Amino acid sequence: SQQGEEDPQALSIQEGENATMNCSYKTSINNLQWYRQNSGRGLVHLILIRSNEREKHSGRLRVTLDTSKKSSSLLITASRAADTASYFCATAAQYNFNKFYFGSGTKLNVKP
């Protein structure tokens, strides 16, 4: 299975602090994406990083990708209570990029 693991499984921080989540996967990928899910609802796409990229920024989000270690991290800076959600990484297989494999997810709680 290509499904990876995320850690930590749960993270609780104070508003204003940074939150870092990690994702590991198992096989070669075309790209890696991060999604947010609020309270068991639909997923919101956050950011996509391609296999030939090492770092990407979007607003308060910073994503890194290390293909040699098959891992990625998502950093949320200056967190807000509204960032409270579950965060999932998803990898698209190298030769079948329509097929997504989701990590186990990190549940982030940002306390006001």
Added chain:
Amino acid sequence: SAVISQKPSRDICQRGTSLTIQCQVDSQVTMMFWYRQQPGQSLTLIATANQGSEATYESGFVIDKFPISRPNLTFSTLTVSNMSPEDSSIYLCSVGAIDSPSLQFFGPGTRLTVL
């Protein structure tokens, strides 16, 4: 990005019955997918809904249990058949972005509880 709606948003069903979930997109898309998210778990791909042909199922999922229809490029249905409590999950449809095939947008999900 595509706007995706799902019906129903939630349902409580009796075991042994079937439920059909609808997924509607506001634009024509090539790729549509169905996922299952069991309580507290991550998402697992059930199948790719192919327009005009049978769906392509992932390992562990079969057509008899999860029949899928895709009559056109904006609509698909997933039926959960002969339900048991183990089928209690959130079911989500997603579509591939037109300009970026490896990007998917997700519907709001259908929360199913089977008693």
